[in-house]
Amino acid sequence: MEITTQPTDLTEQINSWKEEVNEVREEVKLMRERLEQIALSSAPREVMQKVEHFENRLLRQREVADETFHDLKQCAKKISAQAQTVTHDDRPVCDYETMSNRMEIFQKLFVELKEDFNHFMVSEL
Known part of the structure; x- marks a missing residue:
């Protein structure tokens, strides 16, 4: 089944994902700062091993x-270089499906990391 999609729709989704990735970058930065505080303390050895793990x-x-x-930036460039509408067979151009799958995995893994990290922080403080 062919579907026609406006490049602007695809670009909006990609921009949303880029914002999400930037938010993850910021959260990771904050988590690393929290770990740094623990690393500078005189925490027991097993805590320091967990700090290194995280x-x-x-x-x-x-x-x-x-x-x-x-x-995502490369995918957006490919889309912007396309014609006004993109016809595809349930799979948008530029490996959009692949990027969508990657984003799902990215989101899932980050949620797991964040949960593990928060559990560690609560248990160690």
């Missing part, structure tokens, strides 16, 4: 956010 997870989350943001 530092690594947050570092990886930031890397994934940066990669995702870059790919």
